[in-house]
Amino acid sequence: MAVVGEARKNDGRLPALSAPRFVGRDGELNTLRSALERTPVVVLVDGEAGIGKTRLLREFLASEAERGRRALVGACLELRVPYTLGAVVDAVRDGVDNVAGLRLSGLGGALRPLFPEWADELPPAPEALEDATSARHRLFRAFAEVLGRLDVALLALEDVHWADEATLEFLLFLVSRRPQPVSLVLTFRRDEVPSASLLLRLASRLPSDAHLVRLTPGPLDVAETVSFVSSMLGGGYVSKEFAGFLHARTEGVPLAVEESVRLMHDRADLIRRDGGWARRRLERIEVPPTIRDAMLERVQRLHPDTRTVLYAAAVLSGPVDFATLRAVTGLSEERFAAQAAEALGNGLLREDRAGQWSFRHSLACDAVYDAIPAGERRATHLRAGRVLERWPLAPVAQLARHFRLAGDVEAACRYTEAAADLCVQSGDVATSALLLHSLVATVPLPAGVLVGLVTKIQFQALSGSDPYSAITEALRSALAGQALTPLERALVRFQVGRVLMVAGEIEAGRREILTALPHLSPGSAETARARVLLALPLGNARPVSEHLRWLQEAPPLTQPVASLDRLRLSVERAFALLMLGEEAGWAAALEIPDDVLDPQEASIVAIGHTNVGEEATRWGRYDEARTRLAKARTLAERHQLLDYLDSIASSRAHLDWFTGAWSGLAERTARLVDDDGGVRLKDRCEASLVAGLLQAASGDREAAKERLRFAGDDDQQRIEAAAALAQLCLGDGDVEEALRLTDQLAGTVVGGGLWSRAVEFAPARTAALVAAGRIGPATDVVNALEGALGDRDAPAPQASLILCRAILAEVDGRLTDAAALFVRAAGAWEALPRPYDALLARERSARCLLAQGRDEAGLPLLSSVAQALTELGARNDAGRISLFLAGRGGDVLAVTRGRGRPGYGNRLSPRELEVARLLVEGLTNRQIADTLVVSVQTIASQVKSAMRKLDVTSRTALAVRVVESGLVVGQPQRTLYDE
Template identity: 35%
Template sequence: MQGPLPHFVGRSSELGALQQALMSAPAIVVVDGEAGVGKSRLVIEALAGLGGVRQLRGGCEPVQEPFPLGPVLDAVREHALRSPLPGRLSPVVGALVPYLPEIAAALPPAPPPLGDPTAERHRLFRAVLAVLDDLGPAVLVLEDVHWADAGTGEFVAFLAARVPARLAVVLTLRSEGSAELPIWEALARAGASTRISLDPLPPAQVGELARQLLGSAELPHGFVTSLVEATAGIPFLVEEVLRTASDLSAGLPVPTALRDLLRARWSALDDDTREVLSAAAVLGTAPDEALLTRMVGDPARVARALSRGLAAGLLHEQDGQCRFRHALAWQVIHEGLPPPTRRWLHLRAARLLDEDDGPRPVARLTHHYQQAGATTQFVRSAEAAADLAMSHGDDATAAHFLVPAVQVATLPSADRVRLAGKLARAAVDGLAHSVAVPVLTDLLVEDELPSAVRGELRFMLGRLLRQQGDAEQGYREIERSVDELADRPDLMARALAILAVPDLVVDRPVSVHVARGAQAQALAAGHPRVAVAVGIARTSLAIEIGDPSGWPLVEALSRDPALLGDPREHARACINWAQAALHVGDVARAESLLAETREAVDEVAYLRFAGLVDLIEAWVDLSAGRWDGLLDRARALVRTPREFTAAALDARFLLASVLCLAGDFDEAEPLLRDVVAEAARVGAFRPLAPARTQLARMLLDRGQPQAAADEATRVLDIVRIKQLWPSAADATLCLLDAMVRLGRPDDARPAVDELAASLRDTEAPAAHARLVQCRAELASDGRLFDDARRRFTDLGLRYEQADAEARLGRHLAARGDAAGPRWLEQALRSFDTLGALGGIADVRRTMRGLGVPVPYPWRGGRQSYGAQLSPREREVAALAASGTTNREIAERLFLSQRTVESHVANALRKLGGHSRRELATLLGLAANT
């Protein structure tokens, strides 16, 4: 049981918000604030008002064993030991049997092992999600998430995107120092969280808390002001200060700073009590009393010291265990120990733990040996902890243990080589790039590293640099690693597969990438998983270059059992193919692959993929003409912190593209120039070439044809080196349009002829449609203009279709053909449907120049539906009314769940409803009015 709770004062709005969220499952709530501000107390008060709801509580600790999802599984275990589990649980819950042996009898049978730690880890995620769903209605509380291990943090992010319908999740964490936690990115993507930030109490509530704690209706004059100054209004500090105030008329205790107050309490204790509590502090914020007794050697002495610590307010009792009352109380005692004493106590604790039978508590051993300065034992324990984490598929936790171990200055060469190899395998997925890059760079300086280890480290460094956005530098490191990996054909094949990706660098022609892919395929023979990775790279390259064999190869590989049996590779394949389809203008295939990608990513629970899917989805919607809310989504994607700098650059390019197509050139131009400059700095072909093309088009739309021609020429210069000709079509047309404006269309003819020759025998539908437009402009041929229009219509490229309609209309109207004005009006409708203000303005200028009347309502603005439902809102509302979930609607309509939620909310507001249950009736009434 927890000790007596302090009085609860104020927080009425925060309490109401938390209770409302808990009663509105599915929900995820973050309660944050500085230490001592009352986060846990707020949660306790909110839970006290819930009836008939299961409550599961777990907490994260500063030092935690590398046990998968420890805090979450602790919450499930403790609840199951108190209350029976539901009679019928999902079969996948059986995957929890090895992790929860205490309640195994109440769980379904354990499924057969998968033989792959990563796959086991993903199944564990799904099993925990299923049991939380089966336990509903329920509330899961995870305290101190700022201390969460990497695996728990990854699961929380996984859960945030798919909270079961009858579950509410509450996360508490400290606001200080937590801004960079990955959980914020995950919650932003999920788009369904509530954040309750607790501030210190105002003076009036500090006074009320003081009166309740002191049992006095009257307080001395000026007392509250002094109390606020001493405590900053933090409830825990108020309680601690008042605990020492025996005579209010004498003022507040001196010193009043909490750290000094705790030191004063510590100094007031007798020597024996301080000695025992010093040993307790070495064991952590929640000291193991059995181990403490072994360290001290006298149970009565331990009991006496703990009792005195409780009385002094340095400890408190929670769930039958003595804990330090506040993290600062533990810190004051631990840091106040003389360094030799502290090291000796840590060494004593480690040796006692090492003597125990049963599984070694490797995380605690690592911590104690490191604090003791026992480097040999520290490295041994850290490696054991890393091995345990990797056996669970938790690379992030493994890397957490390996980095400090490999940096030990006195580490023998053989140990450094062994640990470096393990770190290389864990670094890419396990470490923040800011940590991993300098660690790997330093290791590569070591002379004694064998070639194979050096090659593996360099390969991982190259991958990390790529993900940071340093495309050229990363590519160079991977190239250098190839020769060093001669004894590791499997790893060499993976390195060569990455070198086969054409987007990475500007100065390697496609022929080099093709050759690298062929080398990789030869090396991958006999390594099925490597062969899959190589196959993904080669098929993606084939699509990008317009190789007609590309899509048949994709169809064959997508049915390969080796791919389908590896959810992570399946997700990566779908992502790569969807992007390649977009690059060549095949929107239908991109949409189909995106739907498959969502399913694969949902199965694999890999958060980095989820962020890429959001970005690709936005590009698909832009291409397909689904622009409702797209600008806001693009801004959100830019604001969302991204672990991959390269993805962050793509997000900025997306926003710039949306702004350009919407006609907002003033905001788009500096952003687009920044993207071009950054892509040029890091040497990435993509987004450099398409961003320069977009910049050229924007300059032309702003009435700067010469600047546009110069920029388009730069794109073509890049493509001539790269030989990735499907990427040159838009720039070629832009160059031609600029030369037409300058009165020199024949100056662009060589570029058009070069494009035509380069695209011969390629399957690049959007590029071929652009080439037809170029020929139409040069030949002034109406049939070619109409051919291009039909091609873009068939491809589903709605902006390009509108542009083609405008070009056809301009050509016909200039010749006096009566169909010309009709096509110009159609182009206005198409641009208006998209919200492409720049396109509307351009067509209006064309119509005025040709003497064609400009019809109402196309005056440069987008249609406003006012209180009426837009077509998309009605479509979403109808699906919601039929019982389709937001996720299912999102998958069916290729929208994000956040966009679906927005459409449902708008529909309810416009129809005057309050819940989804009313939508069917409201839509029926609206249809009859």
């Protein structure tokens, strides 16, 4: 007690704290000044929260203002759903009194929705455009015109890591124009930039002639910390011990240093000692290690009304005008004015522009928000919602958030759906899905409302590895806690099953759907979709015929079905048919449109093309697969469906593995596999499968097994993963493990007749049975595949069947037949093309020849296979053959040369061969580049290389030569070659 009393008596002797001096940033400030003396530049200022990015920018802007250079400044707010172009709108609005004298062209009318207060001064609104991308581009041009008419030298945006996609696109638009109309200074926190953010493209893919300057302010050192703290204490001396303590606990982050000093000042933990400032009782004083701790203690010392003001500001979460902030507090005007003045005086709030109030730091806002008692937080959100409802232009996204957190279910649903619909209309499907997901996951909703909202969620557009659990929990809570009719229960249960299946919990999802189905209306969209989901051959083994019955015996639709639901049903039915190996699926797939304008339709169509592309890969229709995946990517990029790109990328990686386009493939798959927070499990598993196959081919067998086991976690990849693992086990001589791996899935693939999944599995199962001496069961596998496959136009399974027949012929001792069959299999693989499988088949053919004593034919063939495997990147297989040849006295020179980057001599590389195939189809360099997702310059280089190797002087001659040589099957399309 005596200690506390002494501290309180010393309060009066503590100096009032001042704002800290600008310390330790002279170098950065000079760099900014030098950079912006040149032609328009882009300055990127990145650093952690509290490091001083805002202070650096404000000091620079103050010096620029003295020189008469005009700058516009905006800030991106930390909102769950950012305002579209909010920071740019604020910057223009704050920098311009009116636009009447700017004499804008007709483009200015596009700004009307964003600046309703200038409606009388802007040109008439232009004609509405159906294409969201075109509308957005027109809006960007209008903003650029305003900046030009205002003679703005600099546009500065803070906290760009919170920027909406439209703002980032606008910044990309500005830096791509020549001349660049304005210099940009952007501050952001690199560790909070989403992996798919366009900010990364802005930082790494500027035009070659753009001027880029990067600044990364670092923490203060001890000497700078001394100067910083001294400036807050009226210039007094600060002991080195004190400064060292502060620096160690705050890591030199200026904001943390400042708030720690303020807290110690409030606690009277600062004393004079030996002519300088020090800490009282070193061993007992706990200085807060984070800014959050400092803020919360400061807030608790304030007057209750002052806390109410801070709570309101934290709930509003961004700059807000005086009148709105007062209304949200619920205080009288007199009480609010007094307590708001205290908040400003304490440095907690600032009036950062005329009439706009906000926290000085976003971390401070977070800390205060977390400290609000739950009941008061809900009440404040409710007041905020009711205040914002009265705005002339209702901010529906903010209203959705406030009413959701206030627990007002009806209002939350109304505004969430309105905000989601607006997002969709502007092409932002991802934000729409996020809004709906947040509502469903956090607010108990009536069953009917819940079902309607879950139906609208586009899970594919949500980032993160598990967007499903919270939704299934909400649906199950409705089942357990609400009095529902049988139909209502069935509708909720169907949604539980659907979401579980999308999440990969196939059997659990099937059980829920089977329970719901008898109680759904027979002719409804829900019944039709339930039957399609049950038709998918996923999960436990069932005969294909059982899955097909769900489609074949489906009752006709008798109830009205929305066009969006019809499109979804059409897409999902085509996918199911192709998975089941039905050629009717290709006719159904033709009904999927190539392009749509509506963003919701685009999301369904993009998924549809991706799924058809995956199935085309399994059937061996690689051109179809490549085309479908390209269409999906085009739609995803056009409509900003950024989270769809990972699925497309993993499917494309799978296709590239088969076709031998292995260059850079390991790096692409690693990015997908390692991103466990942003990439869905299904896509990570598919990428892991490809990564494992690459590692197995290169010789890293243990790493390959780890990747393949992980890939098996996904139902759609587990069959191929098990087959690859079985092949590795056979290579290690572990026949029992190969049998065990394939035993588990034989009932699904072979017994059930699911031939579309048998391409890799059937040879692995056959080889395992043969190695175990079980020739009869192996023959049964091959016969079952042949019976299920029939004469379908499925090149990959047909090639696999030939390979299986060759394996049986070899074990039966019919070596001549086996060698011929392996050659046939190789030819079938090459026609796809699948160069790796073709080379392995030729290797087995060569070994059959050697077993017959035909060394003169077998050894050269084996040597050429080893060389080709080396060039492809399959070093493990090439090394195996090399060792064998060394023991037989064969030519191993071709193999031992294969170090470093493979060389192809006068043979076309796998990628050159792929380019040639597309060239034969009549595609231009640009079309080939778009298909293969590379630059036009790369394609031009590969075409020239192919022409040189084949000794031709024109594209037409190249096309004719590759067809005549048998490298490519087809008829040259001469009309497009000599471009």
